[in-house]
Amino acid sequence: SQQGEEDPQALSIQEGENATMNCSYKTSINNLQWYRQNSGRGLVHLILIRSNEREKHSGRLRVTLDTSKKSSSLLITASRAADTASYFCATDAWGGAQKLVFGQGTRLTINP
Amino acid sequence: NAGVMQNPRHLVRRRGQEARLRCSPMKGHSHVYWYRQLPEEGLKFMVYLQKENIIDESGMPKERFSAEFPKEGPSILRIQQVVRGDSAAYFCASSITGTGQSAGELFFGEGSRLTVL
Numbered sequence: 001s002q003q004g005e006e007d008p009q010a011l012s013i014q015e016g017e018n019a020t021m022n023c024s025y026k027t028s029i030n031n032l033q034w035y036r037q038n039s040g041r042g043l044v045h046l047i048l049i050r051s052n053e054r055e056k057h058s059g060r061l062r063v064t065l066d067t068s069k070k071s072s073s074l075l076i077t078a079s080r081a082a083d084t085a086s087y088f089c090a091t092d093a094w095g096g097a098q099k100l101v102f103g104q105g106t107r108l109t110i111n112p
Numbered sequence: 113n114a115g116v117m118q119n120p121r122h123l124v125r126r127r128g129q130e131a132r133l134r135c136s137p138m139k140g141h142s143h144v145y146w147y148r149q150l151p152e153e154g155l156k157f158m159v160y161l162q163k164e165n166i167i168d169e170s171g172m173p174k175e176r177f178s179a180e181f182p183k184e185g186p187s188i189l190r191i192q193q194v195v196r197g198d199s200a201a202y203f204c205a206s207s208i209t210g211t212g213q214s215a216g217e218l219f220f221g222e223g224s225r226l227t228v229l
Contacts, residue, residue, distance in 0.1 A: 033217065042116075042203060042220035043155070088154055090218075099145065099168055100218060104154040 005103050006089060012109040019076040021106040023089030024069075030092045032065055033100065034074050037086045046074075046087075079110045114139065117186075118204050118221035126229050131191040131198070133224045137206030144187045145205045145218060146179060155203060161187060194228045201225045 007022045023032070031050045035043040049056045049065045049072065056063045062075040076083055086107050090100040117136040125131050137144050142163050147155040157171040161181035172179065176194075181187040191198055202225075205218035 035218075035220075042222045043205075043218075044220070045217045048217060099157055099160045101157055102147070102155040 006087070006106045008106060009104065010107045010109070012111060013079060015079060015081055015110050015112050017079055019079050019083070019108055019110075021074045021087050021108070023072045023074070023103055025072075025089075025091045025103075026070065027091075027093050029067075032063075032072050033090045033092075034061075034063060034072075035088045035090060035102075037088065037105070039085075043088065076108075079108075081110050081112050084108060084110045116204055116206050116219050116221035118202075118224050120224055121222060122225050122227070124227045124229060125194050127195055128193050131194050131226055133189040133191075133202050133204075133226070134186040135189070135204030135206075135221060136186040137204075138208075138219050141206035141208050141219070143207045144181050145207070146187075146189050147203045147205065149201045149203060149223070158189070158202075191226070194226070196228045199226055199228045 005024050011019060013019055029051050031048055033048045034046045036046055037043045047056055047058050047061055047063050049063050051067055054065055060077045065072045072089060086105040088102045088105045090102045092100055116138055119134050123131055144161045146158040148158055149155050159172050159179045160168040161179060163181055164183050176192045178190045189202060201223045203220055203223045205220045207216050207218050
């Protein structure tokens with residue numbers, strides 16, 4: 001299975017702290033994406049990192065990709081209560097049919 | 113610019129009935145994906161369609177489930193003879209990527225929550 005696996009499954013931190021979530025996958029990929037899902041809502045795209053990239057930034061988000069270890073991390077700096085959500089990584093298998101396969105997600109809770 | 117529109121948002125069916133879920137992709141998007149999400153779990157890929165074609169249905173159960181994306185109108189996910197285990201949130205997503213390219217950003221709808229009594 002190519003499915004990404006996020007770690008930890010749940011994370012609870014204080015507002016203002018940094019949150020780090022990890023994702024591991026099994027096969028070669030074209031790209032890896034991170035999505036956020038607020039409770040009861042659809043997923044929202046956060047950031048896409050290509051297989052030839054090692055790091056990418058977007059606002060308070062920093063994503064790294066290590067293709068040798070088949071892993072990625074998402075760092076949210078200076079967390080806010082509004083960052084409370086589930087975060088999913090999704091991979092697009094190299095040579096695959098362009099479908100994204102999602103992991104189980106990390107449930108992030110930011111305590112005020 | 114309207115996003116991905118799914119309806120109904122909530123659907124209740126009794127065992128044995130049929131459920132039809134509709135998805136209108138974003139304007140200009142010709143690629144549609146259906147995912148299923150059980151409570152507290154990730155999204156499970158079901159099917160990937162382009163206009164009038166099923167590209168990948170490897171995640172679709174072999175029986176009772178079907179999907180289409182006609183030339184005109186929304187994509188439809190159809191579940192016949194529903195059972196309690198079909199209760200889940202069904203999400204549709206669309207993208208603009210073309211053949212031979214890697215999957216780009218997916219734009220998701222708000223989901224259709226099916227409850228089977």
